[in-house]
Amino acid sequence: MSQDTPPKWITKLLERFLDPYLFNGIYGDLLEDYHDNLQTGKRAQANRIFVLSAMGFIRYHSLLNFQGKNQNTTSMDIWINYFKSSIRNLTKNKRNTFISLLGLVVSFITAVAIFQYCYFESSYDTFHSQSKNLYRVSHIFTNSSNTSQHATTFFAAKDAMSNEIAEIEKATHIFNVTGIIKKDQEVYEEDNVIFTTPQFFEMFGFSLIQGNYQDLEDPDVIMLPQSIALKYFGDEDPLGKILEIQNMFGENWEMKVAGVFEDFPANSHLKTSIMLPMSRLIHTGEAGNIFGNAITFDQVKWRWLSFHTYMKLTEGADIDGVTESANKIVERNRAPVNAQLNQKHAIWLQPVNEIHTTTGIEMEPFPTIEKKVITLFLLIGIFILLIAWINYVNISTARAVTRGKEVGIRKVMGSYKSQLRMQFLLEPFILNVAALVLAITALVPLIPFLESITDVPFFTSVLDNHLLIGLVIGIVALGSVLSGAYPAFILSNYETIEVLKGKFGFSSKGVMLRRVLVVVQLIFSIFLVASLLVVQSQMQFMLDHELGVNIDRVILIDGPVNEVNNDNYEGKMETLKNELLAISGVQTVSTSSLVPGIENIWRGSTESRNGEEAGVFLHRGFIGYNYMDLYDIQLLAGRNFDRDFETDRTALIVNELTVKNLGFESPQAALDEEIHFTDGSFKIVGVVSNFYQRGVQFAFEPMTFQLDTANTGNYLSVKVATSELNHVAVSIEAAYKNIFPDSPYQSRYVDDIFQAQYTSEQRFRNLFTSFTLVALIIACLGLIGLSSHLMNQKLKEVSIRKVLGAANSQLFVILNKEYVLVGIVSFVLTVPLIMILMQQWLDNYQNRITVHLGFYLVPFFVVMGIILITTLGYTLKVIKTNPAVTLKEE
Known part of the structure; x- marks a missing residue:
C-alpha cells in the first residue's frame, strides 16, 4: 500500500456503492482531507478518519438500492420480483404445488x-473420551466340531495381558449376574x-455423582446407578446405607x-448396572463357594470363559502386535488344557x-445390529427424498409448454439466462423451505409414534444432534438445486422462438428426462x-417354523435363587411342585437350568471318549423328570429320566446333533456310551430329536441334559392344560408366595x-414396511400430478382419434402403453438388485426362505397395478371428453 493513499478496501466499497458521477467528487474531497490529516497527525489516525468519513456516504439505503451495471432495476427489486413470481406460479398451480409439497413434507419427516x-x-x-483407543478382548474358540466367536474371554486374561504387554495402558473386566437385593424386608x-x-470408570469415563471409584477395591461395597439409588432410597442420601x-x-x-453414578447413555452397549467389586468375586471363588473344593480358583482362572474384558491401549499402539502378543499369552497358559481337550483359543x-454393529458373536450382553441394515435404511431414506424431488422435476418438465411461453416472453423483455435460472431455482427452494417448516411442525406430535417404530430416543437426541440438523439443512439446499437445476438450465438455454413455440415440452430431451426419472422411481418402488x-x-x-418343542401354554417362573442354599430348599420346592399340580388346569411341572428361548451359557468340552481325546463342545443343562414330556421333545432312542433308576444321577440325555458331533453312527449306537467332562463321567441313556433352544435364525445346538435331583434349576416350567392362562397364573403366584414368601415372584x-428372540427382526420388518409404504405413497402422488399434465397434453390427439373412429379400448392402450413399457424396463433393471441384495440379507439366517420367481413378478404387478389405478381417473376423463369441445378452436 502506498504511503499517500488510504486503505484500498474502503475505496473499493465507495466505488461499488456510489454512482459514478458522485464517486469522483466525494472521493476527491475525502482524499484531500486524508492528505491534510497525514501532515498533521499519524497515518493510523488519518486512515481511521478516512474510513469513518467514507462510511458516512455509504448509507443503508445505498446498500439496498445501489445501481448495478446494465440493470434497469435495483437488485432488491429483482429479488422481490423473483419471489413474487415464484409465489404466483406456485399458487397458480395449486394442485401440483400441493402434490409436490405434500410429498416433500412426508419425505422430510420420514427421512429425518x-x-x-x-x-x-x-x-x-x-461418546467415550478415548473411544478410539478402547478395545474389547473377544474370543475365537475352535474345537473338533466347529469354530465360534465369543464376546467373553478367560478370567486371567486381563491381568496376564496387562502385565506383559506395554501398550496396554489400562484394563478391566466384567462378570454379569442376576442378583437378589434385600432392603427393609x-x-x-x-x-x-x-x-x-x-x-x-477410568476407561469408560462414566461420571460418579457421589463417592470415589477407587472404593470399588473394597470387597464389601456396592455402587448404584442414579435410577436404582432413587428406587431404593428416594430422596435420602444413599452413601453408607446397607443393602443385602x-x-x-x-x-x-x-x-x-x-x-452413585450417572445412568449409562442409551447408546452404550453396556447397560446401567449395579456394580459389585471384582475382589468380592475373587474371595468367593478362593473360598470354594463357586466351583466347590474339587478344583482351586487358580485352576479355574484359565478355564472360566465368562468375562467381558476391555483394554485401553496407548496412543499409536500397534494393534497387530498387541494381538499377536496376547495370543501368545493365551496359547502358553492354555497349552496343557487345550492339548487335553483338543481345543484352540485365540x-x-x-x-x-x-x-x-457387529453380529454373529455369542455371549453378547445385549442385541446388536448389522452395518448392512443401517446402510439399507440410509439408502431407503435417500430413495424417499429422491422420489419426492423427482415428482417435482417430472411435473416441472411436463409443464414446460406453459412455462416455455413465460420464458420466451421474459427473454423478449430482456431477461438474462442467469435471471431465468435464479427464477427456476427459487421456486423449488421456496417449496423445500416451506416443506421443511411444515415437516418440523408436524414432527413434534409424531415423536411418540416415531420412537415406537424406531425404538430410539428420538426427541432429545434430535435436538442435540447437530450433524442431523446440518444434514437436514443440506437436504433442503440439495433438493432445491436438484429439483430446479434441469428445468432452469435446459429451458433457459433454448432459443426464444423455439421456447415460444413450446418445443421443449415435446422435445426428445424433455420426454427422455421424464421417462428416465419415472424409470428411477419405479426401480425404487419395485425393489422396495x-x-x-x-x-x-x-x-x-420364522414364526411358523417347527421348533421341535411345544411352548404353548407354558408359564415360566424364575426360581427363588435366594433360597437355594437353605437346608430345607429341596423339600420346599417339592412341596411347591405338588401344590402347583393340585391347581385345576395345571398339567405338568418341572425345574430346569435352561428353557427354550433363552441362551444357555453353561457349556463344556468332552475330555475323552473310550480313552481317545475328543474335545467336543457341548451345551449342558439340568432338567427335572418331567421336562421332556412338558415340552413334548421327541425321544428317538433309549428312555427319559426315571425315578426308578438310581443311576440316573450320573446319566445323560443328548440330542441328535451331539450324537453326530461325538461320531456315533446312530442314536441307538450312542446308548450306554460314556461322556467325560471335567466334573465327571456320564452315561447316555436317551437321545432326543434336535430342537431350537433359541430362535430359528440360529442353528441347532449340541445339547446334553443331566438330572436336576436337587430341584436347584433356575427356572420352574408349568404346563397349563386350559387356555385360561391368566386365571391359572393367579393361583400359581399365590402358591409360590405361600412357599417362598421372602422371594420375588x-x-x-x-x-x-421365544417371540422376543425375533425383536430385532420384528423391528426391522416394521420399519421396512412403514418406509416402503411411505415411498409408494410419495411415488403415487407424483404419478397423479404427472399423469394429469400428460393426459391434458394428449386431449387433442385423443379427440382426433375419436373423430376418426378409435374405440375406447384402443385409446386406453394408447394413453397407458408408455407407463407399461417404462414399467417393463424398470422391472428388468430391478431384478439383479433384488437377486443380489435380498440374497445377501437372507444369508444372515441359518433357516431361510428360497427366493423364487414370485418374489420378482408379484412386486412388478403390484407396482403396475398401483400405476394404472393412479392414472385411471385421468385416463377415463380424457377418453370421455367430447371432441367438439376440445377441437372447437381448431
Whole structure:
C-alpha cells in the first residue's frame, strides 16, 4: 500500500456503492482531507478518519438500492420480483404445488426419522473420551466340531495381558449376574448386576455423582446407578446405607453403598448396572463357594470363559502386535488344557465403538445390529427424498409448454439466462423451505409414534444432534438445486422462438428426462416392494417354523435363587411342585437350568471318549423328570429320566446333533456310551430329536441334559392344560408366595420369550414396511400430478382419434402403453438388485426362505397395478371428453 493513499478496501466499497458521477467528487474531497490529516497527525489516525468519513456516504439505503451495471432495476427489486413470481406460479398451480409439497413434507419427516435412527444406531460408544483407543478382548474358540466367536474371554486374561504387554495402558473386566437385593424386608430381583474393577470408570469415563471409584477395591461395597439409588432410597442420601445381596454363590453379603453414578447413555452397549467389586468375586471363588473344593480358583482362572474384558491401549499402539502378543499369552497358559481337550483359543481386539454393529458373536450382553441394515435404511431414506424431488422435476418438465411461453416472453423483455435460472431455482427452494417448516411442525406430535417404530430416543437426541440438523439443512439446499437445476438450465438455454413455440415440452430431451426419472422411481418402488415381500415372508417363515418343542401354554417362573442354599430348599420346592399340580388346569411341572428361548451359557468340552481325546463342545443343562414330556421333545432312542433308576444321577440325555458331533453312527449306537467332562463321567441313556433352544435364525445346538435331583434349576416350567392362562397364573403366584414368601415372584410365558428372540427382526420388518409404504405413497402422488399434465397434453390427439373412429379400448392402450413399457424396463433393471441384495440379507439366517420367481413378478404387478389405478381417473376423463369441445378452436 502506498504511503499517500488510504486503505484500498474502503475505496473499493465507495466505488461499488456510489454512482459514478458522485464517486469522483466525494472521493476527491475525502482524499484531500486524508492528505491534510497525514501532515498533521499519524497515518493510523488519518486512515481511521478516512474510513469513518467514507462510511458516512455509504448509507443503508445505498446498500439496498445501489445501481448495478446494465440493470434497469435495483437488485432488491429483482429479488422481490423473483419471489413474487415464484409465489404466483406456485399458487397458480395449486394442485401440483400441493402434490409436490405434500410429498416433500412426508419425505422430510420420514427421512429425518430414518437418518436419526441410523445416526443413533451408529453412535454407540462413540461418546467415550478415548473411544478410539478402547478395545474389547473377544474370543475365537475352535474345537473338533466347529469354530465360534465369543464376546467373553478367560478370567486371567486381563491381568496376564496387562502385565506383559506395554501398550496396554489400562484394563478391566466384567462378570454379569442376576442378583437378589434385600432392603427393609423387601426383596428385589435385579438382572443387570456386574462385578468389575475401579478401572472401569477410568476407561469408560462414566461420571460418579457421589463417592470415589477407587472404593470399588473394597470387597464389601456396592455402587448404584442414579435410577436404582432413587428406587431404593428416594430422596435420602444413599452413601453408607446397607443393602443385602442374598445367596450370591450361596452367600449372603451385607454391602455398603459407596458410590452413585450417572445412568449409562442409551447408546452404550453396556447397560446401567449395579456394580459389585471384582475382589468380592475373587474371595468367593478362593473360598470354594463357586466351583466347590474339587478344583482351586487358580485352576479355574484359565478355564472360566465368562468375562467381558476391555483394554485401553496407548496412543499409536500397534494393534497387530498387541494381538499377536496376547495370543501368545493365551496359547502358553492354555497349552496343557487345550492339548487335553483338543481345543484352540485365540483372541482379537474389537474396537468398542464397533461392538453394537457387529453380529454373529455369542455371549453378547445385549442385541446388536448389522452395518448392512443401517446402510439399507440410509439408502431407503435417500430413495424417499429422491422420489419426492423427482415428482417435482417430472411435473416441472411436463409443464414446460406453459412455462416455455413465460420464458420466451421474459427473454423478449430482456431477461438474462442467469435471471431465468435464479427464477427456476427459487421456486423449488421456496417449496423445500416451506416443506421443511411444515415437516418440523408436524414432527413434534409424531415423536411418540416415531420412537415406537424406531425404538430410539428420538426427541432429545434430535435436538442435540447437530450433524442431523446440518444434514437436514443440506437436504433442503440439495433438493432445491436438484429439483430446479434441469428445468432452469435446459429451458433457459433454448432459443426464444423455439421456447415460444413450446418445443421443449415435446422435445426428445424433455420426454427422455421424464421417462428416465419415472424409470428411477419405479426401480425404487419395485425393489422396495420385492424387499418387503422377502422380509415379510422370512419373518412369517420364522414364526411358523417347527421348533421341535411345544411352548404353548407354558408359564415360566424364575426360581427363588435366594433360597437355594437353605437346608430345607429341596423339600420346599417339592412341596411347591405338588401344590402347583393340585391347581385345576395345571398339567405338568418341572425345574430346569435352561428353557427354550433363552441362551444357555453353561457349556463344556468332552475330555475323552473310550480313552481317545475328543474335545467336543457341548451345551449342558439340568432338567427335572418331567421336562421332556412338558415340552413334548421327541425321544428317538433309549428312555427319559426315571425315578426308578438310581443311576440316573450320573446319566445323560443328548440330542441328535451331539450324537453326530461325538461320531456315533446312530442314536441307538450312542446308548450306554460314556461322556467325560471335567466334573465327571456320564452315561447316555436317551437321545432326543434336535430342537431350537433359541430362535430359528440360529442353528441347532449340541445339547446334553443331566438330572436336576436337587430341584436347584433356575427356572420352574408349568404346563397349563386350559387356555385360561391368566386365571391359572393367579393361583400359581399365590402358591409360590405361600412357599417362598421372602422371594420375588417373576413369571413369563415361554412363547413370549421365544417371540422376543425375533425383536430385532420384528423391528426391522416394521420399519421396512412403514418406509416402503411411505415411498409408494410419495411415488403415487407424483404419478397423479404427472399423469394429469400428460393426459391434458394428449386431449387433442385423443379427440382426433375419436373423430376418426378409435374405440375406447384402443385409446386406453394408447394413453397407458408408455407407463407399461417404462414399467417393463424398470422391472428388468430391478431384478439383479433384488437377486443380489435380498440374497445377501437372507444369508444372515441359518433357516431361510428360497427366493423364487414370485418374489420378482408379484412386486412388478403390484407396482403396475398401483400405476394404472393412479392414472385411471385421468385416463377415463380424457377418453370421455367430447371432441367438439376440445377441437372447437381448431
